Amino acid sequence: MREVNIALVGLGTVGSGVYKTLSMQKERVEHKEGLTLNLKKVLALEYAIEIDESLKAKDFYTDIAADESIDIVIELIGGISPAKEFILAALKKGKTVVTANKELMAQYWPELNSAAKKSGAGLYFEASVGGGIPILRTIWESLQANEITSVMGIINGTTNYILTKMAEENQSYEAVLKEAQRLGMAEANPKSDVEGYDAMYKLSILSSMAFHARVPIEYIYREGITNITQEDIAYGKELGYTLKLLAISKRRGNTVEARVHPTMIPNAHPLASVRGSFNAIYLHGNVVDDIMLYGRGAGDMPTASAVVSDVIYAANQSSHKHTTFYNEKDASSEMSFENNWESAFFLRLLVADSPGVLAKISNILGKFEVSVASVIQKGQSEDSVPLIFITHKANELSVKSAINEISDIDEVISVANIIRVEN
Amino acid sequence: MREVNIALVGLGTVGSGVYKTLSMQKERVEHKEGLTLNLKKVLALEYAIEIDESLKAKDFYTDIAADESIDIVIELIGGISPAKEFILAALKKGKTVVTANKELMAQYWPELNSAAKKSGAGLYFEASVGGGIPILRTIWESLQANEITSVMGIINGTTNYILTKMAEENQSYEAVLKEAQRLGMAEANPKSDVEGYDAMYKLSILSSMAFHARVPIEYIYREGITNITQEDIAYGKELGYTLKLLAISKRRGNTVEARVHPTMIPNAHPLASVRGSFNAIYLHGNVVDDIMLYGRGAGDMPTASAVVSDVIYAANQSSHKHTTFYNEKDASSEMSFENNWESAFFLRLLVADSPGVLAKISNILGKFEVSVASVIQKGQSEDSVPLIFITHKANELSVKSAINEISDIDEVISVANIIRVEN
Numbered sequence: 088m089r090e091v092n093i094a095l096v097g098l099g100t101v102g103s104g105v106y107k108t109l110s111m112q113k114e115r116v117e118h119k120e121g122l123t124l125n126l127k128k129v130l131a132l133e134y135a136i137e138i139d140e141s142l143k144a145k146d147f148y149t150d151i152a153a154d155e156s157i158d159i160v161i162e163l164i165g166g167i168s169p170a171k172e173f174i175l176a177a178l179k180k181g182k183t184v185v186t187a188n189k190e191l192m193a194q195y196w197p198e199l200n201s202a203a204k205k206s207g208a209g210l211y212f213e214a215s216v217g218g219g220i221p222i223l224r225t226i227w228e229s230l231q232a233n234e235i236t237s238v239m240g241i242i243n244g245t246t247n248y249i250l251t252k253m254a255e256e257n258q259s260y261e262a263v264l265k266e267a268q269r270l271g272m273a274e275a276n277p278k279s280d281v282e283g284y285d286a287m288y289k290l291s292i293l294s295s296m297a298f299h300a301r302v303p304i305e306y307i308y309r310e311g312i313t314n315i316t317q318e319d320i321a322y323g324k325e326l327g328y329t330l331k332l333l334a335i336s337k338r339r340g341n342t343v344e345a346r347v348h349p350t351m352i353p354n355a356h357p358l359a360s361v362r363g364s365f366n367a368i369y370l371h372g373n374v375v376d377d378i379m380l381y382g383r384g385a386g387d388m389p390t391a392s393a394v395v396s397d398v399i400y401a402a403n404q405s406s407h408k409h410t411t412f413y414n415e416k417d418a419s420s421e422m423s424f425e426n427n428w429e430s431a432f433f434l435r436l437l438v439a440d441s442p443g444v445l446a447k448i449s450n451i452l453g454k455f456e457v458s459v460a461s462v463i464q465k466g467q468s469e470d471s472v473p474l475i476f477i478t479h480k481a482n483e484l485s486v487k488s489a490i491n492e493i494s495d496i497d498e499v500i501s502v503a504n505i506i507r508v509e510n
Numbered sequence: 511m512r513e514v515n516i517a518l519v520g521l522g523t524v525g526s527g528v529y530k531t532l533s534m535q536k537e538r539v540e541h542k543e544g545l546t547l548n549l550k551k552v553l554a555l556e557y558a559i560e561i562d563e564s565l566k567a568k569d570f571y572t573d574i575a576a577d578e579s580i581d582i583v584i585e586l587i588g589g590i591s592p593a594k595e596f597i598l599a600a601l602k603k604g605k606t607v608v609t610a611n612k613e614l615m616a617q618y619w620p621e622l623n624s625a626a627k628k629s630g631a632g633l634y635f636e637a638s639v640g641g642g643i644p645i646l647r648t649i650w651e652s653l654q655a656n657e658i659t660s661v662m663g664i665i666n667g668t669t670n671y672i673l674t675k676m677a678e679e680n681q682s683y684e685a686v687l688k689e690a691q692r693l694g695m696a697e698a699n700p701k702s703d704v705e706g707y708d709a710m711y712k713l714s715i716l717s718s719m720a721f722h723a724r725v726p727i728e729y730i731y732r733e734g735i736t737n738i739t740q741e742d743i744a745y746g747k748e749l750g751y752t753l754k755l756l757a758i759s760k761r762r763g764n765t766v767e768a769r770v771h772p773t774m775i776p777n778a779h780p781l782a783s784v785r786g787s788f789n790a791i792y793l794h795g796n797v798v799d800d801i802m803l804y805g806r807g808a809g810d811m812p813t814a815s816a817v818v819s820d821v822i823y824a825a826n827q828s829s830h831k832h833t834t835f836y837n838e839k840d841a842s843s844e845m846s847f848e849n850n851w852e853s854a855f856f857l858r859l860l861v862a863d864s865p866g867v868l869a870k871i872s873n874i875l876g877k878f879e880v881s882v883a884s885v886i887q888k889g890q891s892e893d894s895v896p897l898i899f900i901t902h903k904a905n906e907l908s909v910k911s912a913i914n915e916i917s918d919i920d921e922v923i924s925v926a927n928i929i930r931v932e933n
Contacts, residue, residue, distance in 0.1 A: 108797050112655055119722055120654065213652070219798040221652030228651055229636070229644030231543065232535055232818035299542055357804055360783040374531050375642040375805060375815035381780055382801035392798035395655035405828045 090123040091402040094144070094151045096173060097163030098131035101187055101214070101394070104387030105161060106136060108395045122402055124395075127157060152176040159398055162186040171195060178202040178210065183407065185397040187214035187390055193288035193304050196295065200409055209407030211397035216289045217242055219389030220382040221396065222368045226296050227408075233372030235297040237337045239509065242289045244364035244384040245273045245280035246312050246332040250349075251362045254320045254330065260313065272364060282311035283347040286334045294336035294345055297370065300413045302336060306424035308346035315349055319435060319504050322475045323351045326461060328433070328508065329359035335509065337428070341413075344425040351433050351477075351508040427484045431460065431508035434476040434490070439498040440468050447496050448474070455489040457481040471500045477508060513546040514825040517567070517574045519596060520586030521554035524610055524637070524817070527810030528584060529559060531818045545825055547818075550580060575599040582821055585609040594618055601625040601633065606830065608820040610637035610813055616711040616727050619718065623832055632830030634820040639712045640665055642812030643805040644819065645791045649719050650831075656795030658720040660760045662932065665712045667787035667807040668696045668703035669735050669755040673772075674785045677743045677753065683736065695787060705734035706770040709757045717759035717768055720793065723836045725759060729847035731769035738772055742858060742927050745898045746774045749884060751856070751931065752782035758932065760851070764836075767848040774856050774900075774931040850907045854883065854931035857899040857913070862921040863891050870919050871897070878912040880904040894923045900931060 093109070095102060109126050117123055128151050130144040144150035147169070151157060160177040162184060164170050170191050174184050179202060186192065192199070192215050203210040213223050217240070226235065241247050245267060252263040264281070267273035279285045287309045294302040312332050320330050328351035336345040352359050357379050361367040366384025371377055383389035401407070414421040438444045445464065452459060463475040478486070486505070494502050516532070518525060532549050539545055551574055553567040567573035570592070574580060583600040585607060587593050593614050597607050602625060609615065615622070615635050626633040636646045640663070649658065664670050668690065675686040687704070690696035702708045710732045717725045735755050743753050751774035759768040775782050780802050784790040789807025794800055806812035824830070837844040861867045868887065875882060886898040901909070909928070917925050 104797075108655055112657070112797070115657060116654070219801065221648055224652045225644055225648060228823055229647045229819050230815065231539070231822040232531055232815050234535070234538060355783075355785065357783060360778075360780060362778065372815065374527075374535070374811050374818070376809075376812050378642060378803070378805035380801075380803055383799050386799075388797050389799050392653065392655050392795065395797070396652050399654040400651055403831075408826075 088117065088121055088123050089402070090125055091158045091398070092125045092127045092156050093159045093161060093398065094128040094130065094157045095126060095161045095163070096130045096147065096151070097165070098129060098133070098135050099163065100135070100387045101390045102131065102163040103136045104391030105163065105394050106138065108388065108391040112395065116399060120399060120403065122399065124398065128154065147173050148176060152180055157182060159183045159185060159401060161394060161398065162188060163394070165190070167191055167194070174199060175202050178206055178208045181206040181208050183209035183211070183401045185211045185394055185401065187212070187394060189215040189285070189288040189292060193291040196292070196301065197415065203407070204409045207407065209401045209404060210409070211401055212292070213397050214390050214393035216293050217366050217368055217380070218382070218384040218386060219392045220366060220368065220380045220384065221393065222293065222380050223296050224400070225380060230372055230375060233374045235370055235372050236339070237371045238294050238297050238335065238368065239358060240290070240293065240334045240368040241331055241358060241361050241366050242293070242334050242368065242384060243280055243286040243332060244366055245277065247361065247366070248272050248364045249281070250312060250315070250320070250330055250332065253315070253317060254324070257317055259317055260315055281313055283309045283332065286332060286347045290334035290336060290345055290347055293334070293368065294343070295412065297336070298338045298343060300343065300422050301415070302343055302345050306345060308348065308426065310348040312349050314504060316504070318473070319506060322435060322463065322473070323433060325463065326475070326477055327354055328352060329354055330506070331358060333358070333509065341421060342423050342425050344428040346428070349506050351506055353510060427482050429480045429482055431480050431510060432478045432486050433506040433508050434478070435503040436474045436493070437471045437500040437503055438474050439500060440472045441498055444496070444498040445474065447498070448493055451492045452478070452489050455485040457486055457489050511540065511544055511546050512825070513548055514581045514821070515548045515550045515579050516582045516584060516821065517551040517553065517580045518549060518584045518586070519553045519570065519574070520588070521552060521556070521558050522586065523558070523810045524813045525554065525586040526559045527814030528586065528817050529561065531811065531814040535818065539822060543822060543826065545822065547821065551577065570596050571599060575603055580605060582606045582608060582824060584817060584821065585611060586817070588613070590614055590617070597622060598625050601629055601631045604629040604631050606632035606634070606824045608634045608817055608824065610635070610817060612638040612708070612711040612715060616714040619715070619724065620838065626830070627832045630830065632824045632827060633832070634824055635715070636820050637813050637816035639716050640789050640791055640803070641805065641807040641809060642815045643789060643791065643803050643807065644816065645716065645803050646719050647823070648803060653795055653798060656797045658793055658795050659762070660794040661717050661720050661758065661791065662781060663713070663716065663757045663791040664754055664781060664784050664789050665716070665757050665791065665807060666703055666709040666755060667789055668700065670784065670789070671695050671787045672704070673735060673738070673753055673755065676738070676740060677747070680740055682740055683738055704736055706732045706755065709755060709770045713757035713759060713768055713770055716757070716791065717766070718835065720759070721761045721766060723766065723845050724838070725766055725768050729768060731771065731849065733771040735772050737927060739927070741896070742929060745858060745886065745896070746856060748886065749898070749900055750777050751775060752777055753929070754781060756781070756932065764844060765846050765848050767851040769851070772929050774929055776933060850905050852903045852905055854903050854933060855901045855909050856929040856931050857901070858926040859897045859916070860894045860923040860926055861897050862923060863895045864921055867919070867921040868897065870921070871916055874915045875901070875912050878908040880909055880912050
């Protein structure tokens with residue numbers, strides 16, 4: 088029976104899940120894989136669950152990095168420091184690292200990757216994107232025959248929970264956020280989720296893997312859900328669309344666009360039925376066509392599934408693969424990053440209920456080559472009426488220029504929202 | 511640069527897709543994997559596409575099995591014979607085999623597997639289930655930390671196309687089947703698809719993999735979609751359900767149930783929005799919770815994605831893994847197969863419109879411990895009215911006994927359909 092000795096760093100939510108999974112699955116893994124998973128050390132500032140005293144480590148460098156018997160280090164403390172120093176120290180000693188740290192991987196992948204290459208250690212991070220959904224290994228080990236040309240993901244459970252509740256229960260953003268915080272579905276400071284930072288880190292990792300070219304966070308457009316209202320969702324629904332926070336990236340030749348923003352997708356799109364805190368990643372490959380993976384994007388046990396599967400996978404490799412990006416040395420040298428992408432748009436305006444205003448707006452849209460697919464004008468009122476457009480595909484910058492001119496029309500009271508549409 | 515020499519056997523739809531993919535992706539695979547894919551021989555009875563004369567083989571044994579330089583044989587002729595003899599001959603010579611042959615794998619897996627073990631050759635068959643969807647490798651290489659307890663799949667594209675059309679366009683089974691045949695979505699003799707044989711083969715492979723225990727086709731209950739009517743679909747919809755042909759297997763301890771039959775699932779279930787010829791497999795693992803993979807279950811290119819990805823994966827292994835089932839020697843020795851499973855039921859009856867009939871039926875259901883979740887009784891008529899029940903979970907055999915007694919009631923004109931429901 089082969090054995091693998093493991094050190095676990097971090098014993099919060101995911102760490103506890105990993106601890107439980109290692110003990111719960113030990114016998115099954117021995118039977119099925121012929122592999123014994125030995126948890127030898129646990130290092131944590133606080134112990135969320137009770138563990139045997141003999142397992143507790145005091146110092147990463149002396150108790151874990153310097154322990155020759157440890158093969159695999161699981162890093163689950165999150166954040167940049169000291170996670171980065173710990174991981175580099177482990178890799179340098181030839182220890183394979185399994186991590187769920189999206190922020191670190193998004194920002195320091197090349198540095199960590201070259202440390203791993205140098206010592207021949209493995210670096211695995213399935214849990215950093217999509218929780219329990221094995222999207223990275225699927226790209227790596229199951230879609231090798233494909234050139235992946237687009238990625239669209241619901242990769243933040245908190246925002247998907249909020250948008251689902253707003254849509255299904257017709258509640259305001261603020262009310263649902265408060266409820267999500269009460270239920271532990273959103274942090275007290277929800278910025279990382281609702282402003283799209285979490286999705287941006289994950290999209291960087293996911294699209295780098297999919298395109299085999301590094302997509303740094305600096306090149307990712309990011310817009311959160313804080314300006315989304317019940318009206319946007321309701322009008323979208325009326326036009327046959329569901330509103331999601333999507334992480335999107337597309338590759339054409341050596342040009343990549345990457346963006347995180349609220350997006351209207353047709354109700355029949357498979358991503359539209361991904362409800363609550365579930366995640367899903369929808370890919371297009373040039374051979375396999377469309378493919379989607381769906382599952383739990385967070386939580387102690389689902390994330391532990393990805394971490395422990397990485398550990399088993401790593402233990403079964405005779406040598407570890409390392410990514411070699413096309414644009415390894417300088418992210419922008421061989422790839423260009425597009426910010427004037429094409430998409431359709433949902434425009435919600437408040438206008439004075441007077442004749443001719445629709446014509447004025449349509450003229451400006453036409454002038455910027457933005458053509459209209461559908462329009463809703465609602466009711467009559469002395470003050471203002473909503474006017475909603477869905478455009479055909481147009482360039483981002485043309486639409487912004489058009490909107491600038493439109494907001495100068497006297498009868499246009501406000502441009503209430505501009506939301507991108509993917510069909 | 512590592513090289514792998516490939517022989518392709520079969521050049522029909524999928525074979526042509528593989529041929530195209532090998533040439534289309536050659537450069538990319540060299541760059542990304544450091545691996546050259548050399549197609550050396552092609553053996554086919556008919557050549558669906560034009561290929562170089564120098565590639566054409568005349569005899570499997572002399573031109574392929576005996577050719578020491580060939581590393582991997584791709585078998586795409588389908589059926590049992592001569593595919594089985596070809597694969598055994600290749601494995602015996604230590605050549606790795608990649609196949610899409612579901613019927614062969616479902617029926618002869620143990621024999622093929624032990625031939626592969628004996629010579630150390632690899633045996634890969636991702637394309638045999640779910641076309642382009644990498645479900646087998648996901649179970650094998652990404653969900654190792656899980657005990658998988660249930661599998662529910664839409665794994666036959668033809669029947670899903672037919673049921674989707676019937677539901678969305680309110681057409682009869684016969685009309686849609688005829689259209690599907692005209693479009694090449696169904697065979698002239700559609701039996702293998704519409705009677706559930708194709709799904710049964712795939713379920714055998716899929717659940718054997720998921721449960722790590724062989725589930726032979728003899729133990730799989732099979733019922734096709736030929737008795738499904740527009741009425742069933744419409745009443746299901748009214749009650750919040752979508753009708754799909756599902757392949758279901760569940761494991762509890764050492765007991766497995768496996769069945770292919772039309773199934774009502776709630777509209778909000780992720781499988782309910784899988785439309786047309788798309789496939790999807792929904793799994794439950796004890797760590798990862800629910801997970802679903804969605805994609806194209808057939809077609810030349812999607813299936814080629816699975817085949818060529820298998821080839822690349824196999825070429826990257828220093829040694830090949832082989833399954834060792836718990837019940838390797840005798841399928842029923844360590845596992846028992848359940849035929850009295852629990853599920854909810856949709857019952858559609860035609861009854862005389864007279865007082866007391868509902869009470870009579872309810873009494874019988876109660877006597878067999880089948881409790882009713884909802885009921886619809888429609889309209890008034892001199893002849894007959896439809897009466898639809900959805901039951902709570904009940905044992906298969908109890909429901910069948912109840913139905914037997916119910917059909918003896920004078921006022922019950924007919925038991926129009928009995929459809930299982932999964933929630």
